[in-house]
Amino acid sequence: MFRLTLLLLASVLCLPVSSVSAQSHAHQSHAHGSAAASGQMAEAEVRKVDAASGRITLAHGEIRNLDMPPMTMTFRVRDPAMLEGVKPGDKVRFAADQIDGKYVVTALEPSR
16 A cells, blocks of 8 residues: 555656656747747848748848758748838848748848
8 A cells, every 4th residue: 555655646746747847848849949039030131022922032141040051042921011111122130940841931120
């Protein structure tokens, strides 16, 4: 009886610890998966804006979280409203992630 009580007590005490650990790990993965959340913004110059299709072409510097070297490429934007007021020649800072196999701009702001 004592042994059963001890096992039950041990399992109850261990459960919250592993649950908290799993939640903490999930939160850390989410934070690292998002470039904007981790503060990894890349510099770029806007080359083309296609608001109708929700795309922007950027001549960008290195995108560290995607392990991508500087180049010019077209991205989808998470929210087409991000493109309002943006025009070719603008200097911007942006964050991008790979979502469903496509590169998507998740944050866009004027360069300081």
